Amino acid sequence: MKFSTEEILELTTSTGGLFAVNSLLEAELFCKKLATSHYENFPVGSLLIPEKFRKHFFSVYAFSRIADDLADELIQYGKETQLAAINDFEKLLFEKNFLSLPKGNPVFTALHQTMKESNIPPEVLARLLVAFRMDVNFKRPVTMQDNLDYCHYSANPVGELVLRIFGLWNQTTAPYSDSICTGLQLANFWQDISRDFEKGRIYIPSEIMEHLHSSAKDNLQVDKNIGNFPATIQYLCKVTEVYFASGETLIGFLPYFRLRFEIALTIEGGRAILRKTKRLGSTILFQRPSITGFDMLIIFVNALLRYSIFWRKYGK
Known part of the structure; x- marks a missing residue:
């Protein structure tokens, strides 16, 4: 599903404008259609997610998708309009009687449920x-x-939402979940370096680049003499792997087989991206690493091994 800017703004209103629904079922179907029409890392509708939980993944995804559109698709209207739209969207989260409205925004009708x-x-x-x-x-x-602070808002809530949907968010699982999500966000930063350069963004901390004498400049002009940039990539990937290693213990505390395997696949997918990123070295400035069919096979096998190790060690 692709929305025009006007349609995106309609979805920041309590009624949903043209998308208004009359029932919870209609709202859930809207979110399912939206979620299954996009590919993302978020495990929406995965066959590894029990059917009874999928509607909740769909509603959370729909919320995230529209919020992302507010940040990305309204650029031509300026920051003031973008931020105002996000503020309007946020207000609907705190609407206490949303489910009692005769007609409602499909995203928030499903999300409030x-x-x-x-x-x-x-x-x-x-x-x-x-x-x-x-x-x-x-x-x-x-x-x-600075990047970790961003992860606290952009990535870690996703893990919390997943575990809350399964009823598994607690003091034991929380820190492991946060580590995994932080690792995934950082891996995504390094994977998308070439794309972000084109958008005028660098997520590599300037302090690290200066320390390692890399020459990808603040003005985003990268010359042929890239100095010690490969060492920068190696360092960033090494730091990121620590978060996956710290978080993978979560697998042993999850009672659902399919969720355990979903998390193992997610971690190994992140590690595969790191391996690809390290191999590219300086080429990462111009080429985005991607996962092949063979890579998926390796991810699957590694996930099985991780699943087995941590379930035997921590599983009840």
């Missing part, structure tokens, strides 16, 4: 909107902590 059934505080979803505001007001990170 998910929040109710899965005990999801609106503040968790609101953190995602903070990240989209940061995208609109992009500032290049100076330190790695």
